[in-house]
Amino acid sequence: MKHSKKTNRPAKFWPVMGFATLAGMRSMSGPAFLSHCLARQSPAGLIGSPLRLLRKPGVATVLKVLAGGEMMADKLPNAPNRTAPPVLLGRVLSGALVGAAWYRSRDGSALGGGLLGGLVAGAATFASYALRTGISERAGVPVALVGVGEDALVLAGGAALLRGQRPAQDHWRPM
Template identity: 75%
Template sequence: MKQSNNRPRPAKFWPVLGFATLAGMRSMSAPAFLSHYLSRQPHAGLDGSPLRFIQKPATATILKAVAAGEMVADKMPFMPNRIAPEVVLGRLVSGALVGAAWYRSRHGSALAGGLLGGLVAVASTIVSYALRTGISEKSGAPVALVGVGEDALVLASGAALLRAQQPAHGEWRPM
């Protein structure tokens, strides 16, 4: 029988579900939240990885600005629906990025994290689209107004997700 070591394993699966769900709702929010977290608590698992850029403070700043711009642009009438193929692809890539970076930061497989993140982001894209349009149709509220509520949900959920993350003992390193 395999003997277990008592060292806690860093959480990989559940946080990726959270970040990727955000990616399906607002594609740039997930990388912005993850980069914000990792820029303050860099993880040795990303050392030497092509994904290490995500834990740089400059990356976090840029991603936050892009995420804020996305929230504004989302309300514009000329923006395509989130279920348009090119938009779904962007959300898939965003989910894959956060999944790969999170898994790798926890010394896991970037490929496994990327696959999980991408799949969850696509599912979240479809579900959040259906919810947003359904709420708008049932309530008579403009889709853009429902989008403002969705923005609030994304921001609150992202903040809660970050608060829930505690670095596993020995997993992070100071800058």
């Protein structure tokens, strides 16, 4: 059954919003959850693309370890501010990566997905920073403790995002 681009849009757009939001909150979480998803689905849209590496289970494992390490390092007193230009750039690039890979995996434009993912990750970086510092100030609790709650939100959000994903119809093949 053929679908118009309009009916396929949510299958590309909303998952990128989710993965890129995770990337804005924790830069390695978006790619880790996305790679886990792609490794299970092996979408054909990534064949021939450098982004196909995200389909490999070993890459998914490495990204998960990096995401866990980032969650621990984030609580250290010398952790850089997420809105500092180099850190913000990393989060935007992480969002761009997940957006490009997801769109490409669904036979869409990697450029369009990358732009969407980068913008969403940048916005999520500032929004999550404002929430974290605001909650810390209003509740009178250390920022690191609020960060633990943020980690729980990232993990729960990522798990929910994964549960909602299905292989693209007629667009996946085993590795």
